[in-house]
Each structure stands twice: as structure tokens, then as C-alpha cells.
Amino acid sequence: ATDGGETVAHGESAGDIGYGKIILLGEHSVVYGRHAIAAPIPLDIRAEVKPQRDHIDLMIPRWGVEMRLSEPEPAISSLHASISLIAERLGVADRAMRIEVFPRVPRANGLGASAALAVAVIRAMARCFAVEISEREISNLAFDCEKIAHGTPSGIDNTLATFGRPILFRKDSARARPDIRDLATPRPVPIVIGLSGVATLTMQTVGHVRTAWQNNPQRYESIFSQIDELALAGVEALRKGDLAELGELMNIDQGLLNALQVSSREIEDLVQIARRNGALGAKLTGGGGGGAMIAVAEADRTESIASAMRAAGYNTFITEIR
Ligand code: MEV
Structure with a gap:
């Protein structure tokens, strides 16, 4: 199931x-x-x-x-x-x-x-x-x-x-x-996936970002470059198994994805629930505009994060990156 x-x-x-x-x-x-x-x-x-x-x-x-x-x-x-x-x-x-x-x-x-x-x-x-x-x-x-x-x-x-x-x-x-x-990590990275319950078409969000970029290439290129830096720093965080640093990078990335206007009310709700319940970082994943979000947390926090999400009516999965 x-x-x-x-x-x-x-x-x-x-x-x-x-x-x-x-x-x-x-x-x-x-x-x-x-x-x-x-x-x-x-x-x-x-x-x-x-x-x-x-x-x-x-x-x-x-x-x-x-x-x-x-x-x-x-x-x-x-x-x-x-x-x-x-x-x-x-x-x-x-x-x-x-x-x-x-x-x-x-x-x-x-x-x-x-x-x-x-x-x-x-x-x-x-x-x-x-x-x-x-x-x-x-x-x-x-x-x-x-x-x-x-x-x-x-x-x-x-x-x-x-x-x-x-x-x-x-x-x-x-x-x-x-x-x-x-990419390799010295220890598994615990991840909670939250589903917003809102279907999303990646084609649409990718299309919206493209239109915004075409209207103002410089502004959007600079956001893309900031996200690039986060991804490269993420490689280092994974290599060290530094979950706190990885979480921080994910939180900032969520802010920039918000700047790209690809988040949604339900995703923001899930992100807040994750952070309130001890996640080290949380962000949307994939195309956004609905769809799924991910939270990184110490292994002993994942169950309480997931159950808080479920209590708010969302479906969840717990997994890990290794
Ligand atoms: C979709 O999983 C990820 C996007 O960056 C689109 C793509 O890379 O093709 C939104």
C-alpha cells in the first residue's frame, strides 16, 4: 500500500x-x-x-x-x-x-x-x-x-x-x-515525505518559472545561482553526514523556491508542521505547486513529525537516503 x-x-x-x-x-x-x-x-x-x-x-x-x-x-x-x-x-x-x-x-x-x-x-x-x-x-x-x-x-x-x-x-x-x-554519505539520512494531497503538473510549474525568467532573466538567473550554491554545499553536508547543515540548506532553498512562486498553502503548512516538530530542514520536492515536500530530521524525530502531519490530514512516508 x-x-x-x-x-x-x-x-x-x-x-x-x-x-x-x-x-x-x-x-x-x-x-x-x-x-x-x-x-x-x-x-x-x-x-x-x-x-x-x-x-x-x-x-x-x-x-x-x-x-x-x-x-x-x-x-x-x-x-x-x-x-x-x-x-x-x-x-x-x-x-x-x-x-x-x-x-x-x-x-x-x-x-x-x-x-x-x-x-x-x-x-x-x-x-x-x-x-x-x-x-x-x-x-x-x-x-x-x-x-x-x-x-x-x-x-x-x-x-x-x-x-x-x-x-x-x-x-x-x-x-x-x-x-x-x-554521492555518498557516511550515515543514512532520515527523510519524512509529506503529501499535500493536491495533484500537481510539473509541466505547469516549470512553465510558470520559464515565463517569469523570460520576463526578467537577470533576476531569476541570480536566484538559480543561489540555489546552485546550496546544492553544492549540500554535497559537502552529505559527505560529512551533517544533518543540521543539510537541513539549513533545505530551509533556505525553500525560501528561494518560494521566491520562484512554486510553493503552495498546503506545502507551507507541512513545512511549518515539520519544523515545529523538530525537523532540521523542510522544503518542497519536485515541481511544487502542490505535490510533495520533504523534511530531514534525526532518526528519533521522524515518527513524531510524520504523525503530526497525519494528524493535520496529510499522507506521509518515512524513508532514508543512503
Ligand atoms: C522535477 O522533478 C524537477 C524540475 O526541476 C523539473 C526538471 O528538472 O525537469 C522541477
């Missing part, structure tokens, strides 16, 4: 999976070539693909999705478009198949569900039809799917969904490949 305040362990899923993610520092500015830190969460998406006699069918029971991809839809959804793109790129668009998807990442919460779904389906489809594909190619194809869902993604979500380990990420438009550095 993905509801309620449970603690979920890493490595529970078998089969073809894509990882959900949190961004610790650097969302939005990462779209403009700055650094961001992201880590996988043990909520993932698993997919199975089986050959069948006719048609391409997509089933996501948990999300109430049943789609016949081999027939044109009145209004093509981004889901329809990205799964069709995967079949085409893998060279199996003319094969009949049943695609079943089992998400544990809540949808439209900025936790990377769309990228995780693309990665899981790519893996499962490639396995079903014995198509050879490298990890890098999986990430690249998921990136093309993300462009359908998000417009101008940085590439951080598909990278995390594929590789599933903590990274420092920077998009490099000059070389088509992003800079990706693995």
Missing part, C-alpha cells in the same frame, strides 16, 4: 522497475544548467509486458487506467503518446502486447512517477521482445518520454528513475550528456 504513514524498505520489488525520487536541493534551477541533488525513494513502479493475439493494451489498475494503444484516442494523452513512443523506438510497435503497470509512486506529486513509469515499461517491453538496450539508452528514451509529459525537463527524473542511486546532476547543453556524480 502507498497510503498512510508507513515506513517502506528499499529493494522490495522484483521485476522491471523504475525508481521514484526526491530532489533534496536544486529543483527548477536544474532546468537552467545548475546543480541538483536527487535520491531514489523505495516507492517504485513495476511493469510487466506479455505478448497477446491482438492489440496493444495498457492497464494501470491502481490509477484506473485501461487503454487500447493500438486504436486512436479522441484526445491523445501524454501516457498514450509516451508508451507508443517506447514501442516505436524499441521496434515493436507492430507487435500485440499487454502492458501492466503496478505503481507504488503516487501520481502527480513531483516524486518522479512519470519517469519511473517510462523506465519500467521500457525495461519490461525490451525484455518481452528480447530487444537489447543499455542503461544509458533506457535513460535517454525515458528522457524523450519526459519531454512529452513535461515540456522542457532537465533530465534528472529519468536519470534517477533508471539508475536509482543518490546523484549530483547537472545538465550540460554543450555536450549532449549530463554530468552525473554519485
Whole structure:
């Protein structure tokens, strides 16, 4: 189950999976070539693909999705478009198949569900039809799917969904490949995830930030650069296992994300609840405008933070970065 305040362990899923993610520092500015830190969460998406006699069918029971991809839809959804793109790129668009998807990442919460779904389906489809594909190619194809869902993604979500380990990420438009550095921490970093209960479309918040940046590039570039400094300082805090410093960086990042106007009333409520209950730092994660937030805390505080959030009516997860 993905509801309620449970603690979920890493490595529970078998089969073809894509990882959900949190961004610790650097969302939005990462779209403009700055650094961001992201880590996988043990909520993932698993997919199975089986050959069948006719048609391409997509089933996501948990999300109430049943789609016949081999027939044109009145209004093509981004889901329809990205799964069709995967079949085409893998060279199996003319094969009949049943695609079943089992998400544990809540949808439209900025936790990377769309990228995780693309990665899981790519893996499962490639396995079903014995198509050879490298990890890098999986990430690249998921990136093309993300462009359908998000417009101008940085590439951080598909990278995390594929590789599933903590990274420092920077998009490099000059070389088509992003800079990706693995991050290590001497001790697990306890994280409480709070869900605002308000669905969010990353495409929209990314679009709002783009409009504001176009209207006043200098002003916004300077905010992006300040966030960049926080992300780089975050690498150091993680390396030392300094939770207090990491929390401080997250708090300041939340202030700057607020300046970008991508927070929301519910996110602010959750951030305040987390801080009042002993979190060392709290901020939104992902696209914002609703969706999810994260709080960092000493391990003995996570349960009381999560239960205060639940008492206020929000769903929570407790996890850790390691
Ligand atoms: C979404 O998880 C993170 C954003 O920075 C968008 C992106 O990097 O593609 C908001």
C-alpha cells in the first residue's frame, strides 16, 4: 500500500522497475544548467509486458487506467503518446502486447512517477521482445518520454528513475550528456515525505518559472545561482553526514523556491508542521505547486513529525537516503 504513514524498505520489488525520487536541493534551477541533488525513494513502479493475439493494451489498475494503444484516442494523452513512443523506438510497435503497470509512486506529486513509469515499461517491453538496450539508452528514451509529459525537463527524473542511486546532476547543453556524480554519505539520512494531497503538473510549474525568467532573466538567473550554491554545499553536508547543515540548506532553498512562486498553502503548512516538530530542514520536492515536500530530521524525530502531519490530514512516508 502507498497510503498512510508507513515506513517502506528499499529493494522490495522484483521485476522491471523504475525508481521514484526526491530532489533534496536544486529543483527548477536544474532546468537552467545548475546543480541538483536527487535520491531514489523505495516507492517504485513495476511493469510487466506479455505478448497477446491482438492489440496493444495498457492497464494501470491502481490509477484506473485501461487503454487500447493500438486504436486512436479522441484526445491523445501524454501516457498514450509516451508508451507508443517506447514501442516505436524499441521496434515493436507492430507487435500485440499487454502492458501492466503496478505503481507504488503516487501520481502527480513531483516524486518522479512519470519517469519511473517510462523506465519500467521500457525495461519490461525490451525484455518481452528480447530487444537489447543499455542503461544509458533506457535513460535517454525515458528522457524523450519526459519531454512529452513535461515540456522542457532537465533530465534528472529519468536519470534517477533508471539508475536509482543518490546523484549530483547537472545538465550540460554543450555536450549532449549530463554530468552525473554519485554521492555518498557516511550515515543514512532520515527523510519524512509529506503529501499535500493536491495533484500537481510539473509541466505547469516549470512553465510558470520559464515565463517569469523570460520576463526578467537577470533576476531569476541570480536566484538559480543561489540555489546552485546550496546544492553544492549540500554535497559537502552529505559527505560529512551533517544533518543540521543539510537541513539549513533545505530551509533556505525553500525560501528561494518560494521566491520562484512554486510553493503552495498546503506545502507551507507541512513545512511549518515539520519544523515545529523538530525537523532540521523542510522544503518542497519536485515541481511544487502542490505535490510533495520533504523534511530531514534525526532518526528519533521522524515518527513524531510524520504523525503530526497525519494528524493535520496529510499522507506521509518515512524513508532514508543512503
Ligand atoms: C522535477 O522533478 C524537477 C524540475 O526541476 C523539473 C526538471 O528538472 O525537469 C522541477
